Amino acid sequence: MGREGMRAGDSDRQRVADQLKTALDEGRLDLNEYDERVQRAYSARTYADLDGLLDDLPGTVPPRQSQVQPHAPAAHPAAAPVGRDARGHGGRHTFQSALTAFLICTVIWAVTSFTAGHAYYFWPAWVLIPVIITGVGALTERGRRDR
Structure with a gap:
């Protein structure tokens, strides 16, 4: 029996749900698709069930390497000339x-x-x-x- 046939644990399901949440936050999934995949993640029995949920999603990018620029806070109005x-x-x-x-x-x-x-x-x-x-x-x- 390969890895795909082995039973997944609660921590495995939680890890996949966390990755799905990250994909939602990055805009890779819409809310309906995220909800459907999270439900499938928590009902998954094997690693194959979990792997299928993440196959079309790229890995997460560390913030320091992402293309998103951090938001610079606006100056306080009292600081204006x-x-x-x-x-x-x-x-x-x-x-x-x-x-x-x-x-x-x-x-x-x-x-x-x-x-x-x-x-x-x-x-x-x-x-x-x-x-x-x-x-x-x-x-x-x-x-x-x-x-």
């Missing part, structure tokens, strides 16, 4: 974002007021406060650059 956001954009970008948010809120207010048949309290005015603040900041930054 004065007058710039966390991505290094100046006040103009922040002003445009705040203005966009204000316009979206205004459209929502207009649609809800129109469908109700009367004007509701103009709550987008509260969103206008950051627009004004960032607009003043953008103008101040532009004035500093022009000097």
